[in-house]
Amino acid sequence: MTTEEAYSAYLAAVVSGSRREAFGVVDRALAEGTELRALYLEVFQPALREVGRLWQENRITVAEEHLATAITQAAMARLYDRLFAAPAGHGRLLLAACADVERHEVGLRMICDILEMEGWDTVFLGAGVPVEALVEMVRERRPDVVALSASIGPHLPRLREAVRAVRAAVPEGGPLIAVGGRPFMDDPELAEQVGADLTATDAAEAAARLREHFER
């Protein structure tokens, strides 16, 4: 099974809402030697993108989209034992959160997992993290990177607030702040406008840009 075949089979499974079929595809791909990183970047990520596109085409409803996302989250969760079994890497810490009102978390989770594969220590706080809780966590853990995401434009003001609060919490030598999500894919310049240091259009690019930043 090539990764393309795995992608097609997986997409069909999640669009039809078949959790069992989706897990079966993942298990077969793994059994045939597909690597975790390839599963993430060549199966999960494009499948979810395609689901979004199908919604945009009005070919599926948001309920189906959410089901596909939930199945993918579960499929990823099944891989965590394997993912974290790798020996600890350089141990740089990334703190990730979907700021405040944001509910779309799977993209950010994917970035965290990819970074984890590259030796990062990532703490994923999930969706709907209140700004105060995020700031508290930043003060406590002193991460190298804080990654925040927003899925729609209306959430950008809250994201900007979160960025400001993190900067204020650690005025000197504070973390690098990365942002991502649909609005930044459409207009990368928004990242600067909300006060972030960098953005990326997908998990692979995010990992590459962070690697570049810290190896410089």
Added chain:
Amino acid sequence: MKNTAVGTPLHPALRAFPGAVVELSSPDGVVLDSNGVLERRLERRLAGRPLAEALDASSRAKLERILTHVPEADQAPSAWELMVEGKDTFHPHTFYPLRAEGEDGRVWLVELPRDPRFAGMYDELNAVSSEQALTQRQLSKEKARLGRALDELERESAENSRLSRTLQAQNEEMEAQNEELLAMTEELHAGQEQLLQLNHQLERRTRELQLALSARNRFYASMSHELRTPINAVMGYNDLLLASVYGPLNERQELAIERSQRAAQHLRELVDDVLDLSRLEAGREVLELETVEIRGLVEEAFEALRPAADAAGTPLHVSVEEGCTVRTDPRRARQVIAHLVSNAVKFGKGAPVVVRCRRERSGEVVVEVTDGGRGIPTEDLIRIFDEFVQLERDENGDSSGVDGTGLGLPIARRMARLLGGDVEVSSTEGVGSTFRLVLPAAPPLPRIGPKPEDGD
């Protein structure tokens, strides 16, 4: 709200509809009228503005398609989900686009009314699902961390058990060595026990020997003393008889008395010697040390032995080198010399007896007494210092020629040894014998206590 340009207000039935109803101009999509449900929910005004301004990018594209592909009034509409931005926008709204019959320029977007309870349930399920994924992620991460810690522990544990095995092996080796040592110690103890027993036996034997010796010596001493008294009486009466105190004696009587006197004399010498010997053996001798010239001692001995020498026709000669001076007990040394000279006179058969004295480099003084007797066979040389041995008497069974007790040489040697020296002999058959007294410049520390000799 009413768009005067188009004129017709929203139908009253739609105005009371629980879902949002929005009236748009077509194809530009400006909000002409609405029933107010959407505005209330989003807390934003929509009327008079293009609806696209309130939509996100993907919904905008959808709206464009709705406005260009609105089904005719007699066609069943399909649902469209649009993300309308406003307060708390999390979900898209599902609209059914409707074209009013005969009203070309207008499109109604009618929202399927949503049961708020379903929306809440939906949100709740979503939250649970993402919470689960989050928890799973944290658990797996923690599990991996614990796994690594466990691996570390296992490595340490393996190392520990390896060390423990090594220690145990060493321990076992040490225990084996210990057991060996214990066995050796036991053997040693057994050996010691045996030695102690032997020692006890030896001590007992020694005590018995000492008892026997001292008993013998006491016997000799008392017997000698008991014997001397009657001998002295015999000799005294003999002297008185010979001095004719009891009347004149005829020639035969005088001869008989003289014989009796000689026999008594011999007997007394014998008793004296035995007394000396027993005293020596008892180790009771105490040395009285002086610095003495050997020549004086030799001359004193000659003086005492002159009558016997004259009777035997034996000339006595002495030659003493310079410096023959020692620190010794003069009485004992003189006794030794006298015994040796007396011996030489007895066995020399009239040949001259020569006494030579010289000092060795070591400081020892050597006194040699040489006779011209017939010499001593080599095999007998070791016996002559034994008590009661007289070679010639042994050979002949006749003591008439030689007068002696057989104790002279043993006594001489014992005394010499008491003084820290010795008596040795060398002899050539037919030529004569030389007895050699060796005296140290000064005697060693006196021997204390009895020294058992070769048995009884």
